[in-house]
Structure formats: structure tokens, C-alpha cells
Amino acid sequence: MKVYFKKHLGEVLLASFLLLSNSVLQVYAATKMAQLANYLIEKKLLYFSKTLLIIFTLWFSTFIISLLESYVQETVTQNILTDIRAEITNNIIGLTQSEFKSKPVDYYESYLQNDTNMIQKEGIETFFLIIRFSGNALFSLIALYAYNISLFIAAIILVTIMTIVPKICKNYLANGIKGVSEANEKFLKITSSGLHGYETLYAFNVLAELKRLVNNGSNLLKHANVKNTVRRSIIGIVTGVINIGSQLIILGITGYLHFQGLLTAGAILATAELATKVFDSINIVDRYFSQLLSTTSLFEKFGKLVPSRNFKCNTQNLDETNLLTKFVSLTFKNVYFSYPGSKNQILTNFSFTFNRNNFYKLNGKSGSGKSTLLKLATNQLQPQKGKILLNGIDIKTIPQTIINNIIIYVPQTVTIFPQSIDYNIKLGRNVNSQLLEKVKNIYKINNDWHPDSLSGGEQQRVALARLLNPKDKLILLDESFSNIDLKSTKDILNNLLNQVETVIMVSHRSQEIDPKLFKSIDIK
Structure with a gap:
């Protein structure tokens, strides 16, 4: 503070x-x-x-x-x-x-x-x-x-007493609060045992015991709270008597000084x-x-x-080779991944290299790890075994800001901020008006749209427009067209592919993807 x-x-x-x-x-x-x-x-x-x-x-x-x-x-x-x-x-x-x-x-x-x-x-x-x-x-x-100095001295003495007495009573009051805390713990223990033992009480046809247990706990709370309230009241009376008594003492001294002609x-x-x-x-x-x-x-x-x-990136070598100024390759080497607490292995010994100037489509049934792979690619998740290399460099050693400059992930769930449509596209970035209007035209975004009333398809168009200038980047599309009609999807995707060099895409609608343009990767 x-x-x-x-x-x-x-x-x-x-x-x-x-x-x-x-x-x-x-x-x-x-x-x-x-x-x-x-x-x-x-x-x-x-x-x-x-x-x-x-x-x-x-x-x-x-x-x-x-x-x-x-x-x-x-x-x-x-x-x-x-x-x-x-x-x-x-x-x-x-x-x-x-x-x-x-x-x-x-x-x-x-x-x-x-x-x-x-x-x-x-x-x-x-x-x-x-x-x-x-x-x-x-x-x-x-x-x-x-x-009169007598009034001042008396007030100082009385103020000192008023300050000390509550501190003397502190332990007395603390014991009351401690009693309430202990009663609360016992109440929760008693009632919890009754609620968790519902099936046992039900099996023996003694559910009325649940009511008795709650009543027992309630009585403990009642006695503790009443006792604590009495303690508070006693301290309140003591401090009140000191307060009023102090004021009366000052009045008494004033009266005495008046009778003395002072x-x-x-x-x-x-x-x-x-x-x-x-x-x-x-x-x-x-x-x-x-x-x-x-x-x-x-x-x-x-x-x-x-x-x-705590990053361990050798920035000197990176500056010398310029390896992280644009996307070149993304390599998965013997990657294993499973979510914490889950017995299912999502990826097992997965190895593959995604190279620049290619469009990839990930295939696999629901839960096979397609979205997980995209999150591993952006370092949102880390594998239990294996390595992921971005432009030949272990992704763990690369600052997240550099990763996000090279790889852009468009997630399934779109967040629309309660700001203007233009803000939702720019997201605070410095974007000239010509580029902004260009992307709005590509994705058919209307200036009259209101952020609070966008349909699912309109939200996805805004999310795609956020790519702005995707040149030299790897674009990850995770069901990014699922709420847009098929005809519009094909038009938007074709426009997007004309601007980018490399895409990895997840889609459950095979009709929206031209198999001649995309390389299929099976995720098992």
C-alpha cells in the first residue's frame, strides 16, 4: 500500500x-x-x-x-x-x-x-x-x-486507558472467535458425515438420523455464537462505560474549574x-x-x-542467422503427449516436418489429437517426451512472443471483445486504414455489425480478419470455418490461400477443402 x-x-x-x-x-x-x-x-x-x-x-x-x-x-x-x-x-x-x-x-x-x-x-x-x-x-x-491544562492531562490519561483496555480484552474476545471457528469445523464434519453417509442411512432405513446429526451440529454453532456474542457485548459495555465515563469526567472537571472561577x-x-x-x-x-x-x-x-x-534462448546466434524472422519449418520428433490425469495417450511417437510453402490438412477422428497438435505447435502445451523444433530450434528455448510472431493460431472458440468491430480486428495493433478495409472486404465484414449480436459465422469472419498480414507466417486453422456456409467458406479460404505460404488446417467438412491443394496428414 x-x-x-x-x-x-x-x-x-x-x-x-x-x-x-x-x-x-x-x-x-x-x-x-x-x-x-x-x-x-x-x-x-x-x-x-x-x-x-x-x-x-x-x-x-x-x-x-x-x-x-x-x-x-x-x-x-x-x-x-x-x-x-x-x-x-x-x-x-x-x-x-x-x-x-x-x-x-x-x-x-x-x-x-x-x-x-x-x-x-x-x-x-x-x-x-x-x-x-x-x-x-x-x-x-x-x-x-x-x-485548561487539567482537561488536557485528564483527556490524555483517559485516552490511554481507552487504548489499553481493548488490547487487554483481545485474548478474551479471540477465545470467543476461536470457539465459533471450532464449532463451524465440527458442524461441517458432522453434517458432511451425514450427507456422505446418505446411502448407508438409506440402506438401514434410518434417514431420520441425518436430521439428528444436523441438529447436533446446529446446537454446537448456537452455543458457540451465543457465547461469542455475550463476550462481544461485555467488551462493548466495558468500552462504552469507559467512553461515556471519560466524557463525564471531562464535564466534571469543567464544572469544578467553573466553580473555581477558572x-x-x-x-x-x-x-x-x-x-x-x-x-x-x-x-x-x-x-x-x-x-x-x-x-x-x-x-x-x-x-x-x-x-x-525463464527463457534460455541464445539471442546472439539467432540474430546472426535470422532463423526466427519468418517461418521455415516445424518438426515434431518422437512426440508423446497425454493430458494430466488422463490414461489416454493423445500422441504416441509422432514425427513429422511441416515445411514452408505447403498447405496441410490434419485427418483423424474426434479426440485423435488434431487440436492438441496445433496447441503443441504454438507451445501452449508441452510434450511429455520428444522435441518440437521451430526452424530447427527447440521451441522450449524460444520466447513466446517470437513464436507468436511466426505462428498464428486461430482457435475454435472465438472471443469477441465489447469494443468496435475495427478494434476486434486490430486488437490494439497499429494497422493502416487501407489494410483494415482490405481484410474487411476479403472476409465480407460489415461496418454496421455490433459486437454483442454477432452470429457464429460472423464471429469466425472477424477471427480470420485478425490475421491481417499473414505473409511469412505459419497459419493454424482449427475448425475456423465451421459456422460459415460452405460457399462462403470456399471463397474466403481461396482468398486466404492467395495471401499465405503455409497452412495447417483442421476441418470436419471435407467439401470445403480442395484435395489438390492440401496434403493430408493422418493423426492416429
């Missing part, structure tokens, strides 16, 4: 300054209450009215400052959250594909949404609340000192409000500080996203 506050230090300091300015004005308004009461007692109507106007002006100023402070605070909050999301996204981008796919998409969404929302509420907003209430407490203490009678209104600000604020700060510290675990969690990518 410190790193982000430091990055936006100017905005954080401005928001803090505005919060503290409000505290000063509110405390000053509270001190004016003493004058107000004195003028009322002395029946000085003019001064009474002027003081009322001053108090109103002070509070009105705090409303204006609050408006500005809310804007600054929300701006810096959103800027920090944007930076956090950017860092998370950078770490996600840095993951290898296998690392990324080892977790469900929801896992990464929780980082970007749930965790950042927690940081906003429990971290950033809590920080500014601490600043606000710390200001209230600090300036109220200063005001009490201005009235303070006016009206001072009791001011010290009452100042005491409330001091003790309520300290109570809130203590609670929020623990809340702020809880966000540390979230930032520790973010550390799990640090990519472990």
Missing part, C-alpha cells in the same frame, strides 16, 4: 490536508459554543446572533471543503486502484500459457474485482477515515489544552463536544487501524502472480 500512496503522494497529501482542515473548523466551531452560551446567559443578543452566524459559516465551510475533499479522495482512490489492476494485469501477461491456464478465469477476475474492492474499502477508504478521526481527536485535545459556565458546552470528539474518534481510529492492517494479506496474495518464465 505504501508504494501506491508514495506514487500519488501529492493527491494523498491534498486529501489529508482537506480532511484536517475540516477537523480544525469543526473543533473551532465547538469552542464557539462556549461563547454562544455565555452571551445567552448574559443576554447579549447582538453578540449571540453574531456568534450563531460565525458557527454557521464555519460549518458551511466544512461542507464546501468536504465536497472538494470527496472529489480528491475518490480521484486518488481510483488512480491507486487503476495502478493496482495494471500491476496485476502485467503479472498475468507475464505468465506462461500453462501457468495462466492452471487456474480458472474466475481466479484472475477475483484479483481484479473482489480483491481490489477489498483494498478500496478496507485499505484506502479506511486510511482516510483514520486521518479524519485522528484530526478530530488531535485538534480537540489541543482545544482542551487551550481551555472557566465560564458556557465552556461546558464546548468541552462536552470536544470530549465526545476525542473519545469517539480514538475508539474509531483503533478499530479502523486493525482493519487497515488486514489488507497486508491481499498484497501478499498478489505476489503469487509473479511470473516464473
Whole structure:
């Protein structure tokens, strides 16, 4: 959290300054209450009215400052959250594909949404609340000192007691929470045994035992939660008594000082409000500080996203030979592959070389490994045995960005982003308008299409248009025309083949492929 506050230090300091300015004005308004009461007692109507106007002006100023402070605070909050999301996204981008796919998409969404929302509420907003209430407490203490040092000393002592007592009670409260946690574990253990033992209870015609087990677990939860609530209530009473007692002590001292002729009678209104600000604020700060510290675990969690990518590519040799500037060949040497946890071997001792200036069609029944082979070709998957060579170089030693510059994989599932059609084709790449219009014409893409209402065939046309300039690349087409009618497929495919040198294609519609153009490769 410190790193982000430091990055936006100017905005954080401005928001803090505005919060503290409000505290000063509110405390000053509270001190004016003493004058107000004195003028009322002395029946000085003019001064009474002027003081009322001053108090109103002070509070009105705090409303204006609050408006500005809310804007600054929300701006810096959103800027920090944007930076956090950017860092998370950078770490996600840095993951290898296998690392990324080892977790469900929801896992990464929780980082970007749930965790950042927690940081906003429990971290950033809590920080500014601490600043606000710390200001209230600090300036109220200063005001009490201005009235009389005895009030200040008494307030300091009482604040110390208020801070220490909750810490003394911490173990008492923790035992209550521990009891609830243990009861939850027992409840789950008991009910889980009943639910998993359903067939056993059913076989012996004693399903009513399931209800009894759940009731037993519920009673454990009931006793633990009631006990914990009583503990919380006791601590609440203790802290409440200290809070109210502290305020009354300040009032008592104020009264004593008045009887001694050291303070006016009206001072009791001011010290009452100042005491409330001091003790309520300290109570809130203590609670929020623990809340702020809880966000540390979230930032520790973010550390799990640090990519472990480690390339061993000899870039000096690559630069000298220019072996990876365009596609030449893709060789599978004695490749074995099976998916984790599966007993079925998808590829067994598969060897073949795909050469430039050829069109290939992969044949085989469903599940034979055609799509798997394409994913192996792009290093999305790694074989258990054997080697895959791109232009004669082990693909494991080549950075993924270089692989993706030479091999373009068009998957079965098309992702359409909630942006314009042009964006969905360019994907952030710098593309001149002439090339963009050219590919839209080739794939018959209409400018009036809306990303949210594309048919399956229209989505596939957009996915193919993303190839843009496929020269010198290996194009992998995985059922890329399955939702496009046969006549249009033939036209689009012919246009595509006129632009590319090398294609490996998977298709279950034999009619869409000219056998004179494609070499058939059987995958068994």
C-alpha cells in the first residue's frame, strides 16, 4: 500500500490536508459554543446572533471543503486502484500459457474485482477515515489544552486507558472467535458425515438420523455464537462505560474549574463536544487501524502472480542467422503427449516436418489429437517426451512472443471483445486504414455489425480478419470455418490461400477443402 500512496503522494497529501482542515473548523466551531452560551446567559443578543452566524459559516465551510475533499479522495482512490489492476494485469501477461491456464478465469477476475474492492474499502477508504478521526481527536485535545491544562492531562490519561483496555480484552474476545471457528469445523464434519453417509442411512432405513446429526451440529454453532456474542457485548459495555465515563469526567472537571472561577459556565458546552470528539474518534481510529492492517494479506496474495518464465534462448546466434524472422519449418520428433490425469495417450511417437510453402490438412477422428497438435505447435502445451523444433530450434528455448510472431493460431472458440468491430480486428495493433478495409472486404465484414449480436459465422469472419498480414507466417486453422456456409467458406479460404505460404488446417467438412491443394496428414 505504501508504494501506491508514495506514487500519488501529492493527491494523498491534498486529501489529508482537506480532511484536517475540516477537523480544525469543526473543533473551532465547538469552542464557539462556549461563547454562544455565555452571551445567552448574559443576554447579549447582538453578540449571540453574531456568534450563531460565525458557527454557521464555519460549518458551511466544512461542507464546501468536504465536497472538494470527496472529489480528491475518490480521484486518488481510483488512480491507486487503476495502478493496482495494471500491476496485476502485467503479472498475468507475464505468465506462461500453462501457468495462466492452471487456474480458472474466475481466479484472475477475483484479483481484479473482489480483491481490489477489498483494498478500496478496507485499505484506502479506511486510511482516510483514520486521518479524519485522528484530526478530530488531535485538534480537540489541543482545544482542551487551550481551555485548561487539567482537561488536557485528564483527556490524555483517559485516552490511554481507552487504548489499553481493548488490547487487554483481545485474548478474551479471540477465545470467543476461536470457539465459533471450532464449532463451524465440527458442524461441517458432522453434517458432511451425514450427507456422505446418505446411502448407508438409506440402506438401514434410518434417514431420520441425518436430521439428528444436523441438529447436533446446529446446537454446537448456537452455543458457540451465543457465547461469542455475550463476550462481544461485555467488551462493548466495558468500552462504552469507559467512553461515556471519560466524557463525564471531562464535564466534571469543567464544572469544578467553573466553580473555581477558572472557566465560564458556557465552556461546558464546548468541552462536552470536544470530549465526545476525542473519545469517539480514538475508539474509531483503533478499530479502523486493525482493519487497515488486514489488507497486508491481499498484497501478499498478489505476489503469487509473479511470473516464473525463464527463457534460455541464445539471442546472439539467432540474430546472426535470422532463423526466427519468418517461418521455415516445424518438426515434431518422437512426440508423446497425454493430458494430466488422463490414461489416454493423445500422441504416441509422432514425427513429422511441416515445411514452408505447403498447405496441410490434419485427418483423424474426434479426440485423435488434431487440436492438441496445433496447441503443441504454438507451445501452449508441452510434450511429455520428444522435441518440437521451430526452424530447427527447440521451441522450449524460444520466447513466446517470437513464436507468436511466426505462428498464428486461430482457435475454435472465438472471443469477441465489447469494443468496435475495427478494434476486434486490430486488437490494439497499429494497422493502416487501407489494410483494415482490405481484410474487411476479403472476409465480407460489415461496418454496421455490433459486437454483442454477432452470429457464429460472423464471429469466425472477424477471427480470420485478425490475421491481417499473414505473409511469412505459419497459419493454424482449427475448425475456423465451421459456422460459415460452405460457399462462403470456399471463397474466403481461396482468398486466404492467395495471401499465405503455409497452412495447417483442421476441418470436419471435407467439401470445403480442395484435395489438390492440401496434403493430408493422418493423426492416429
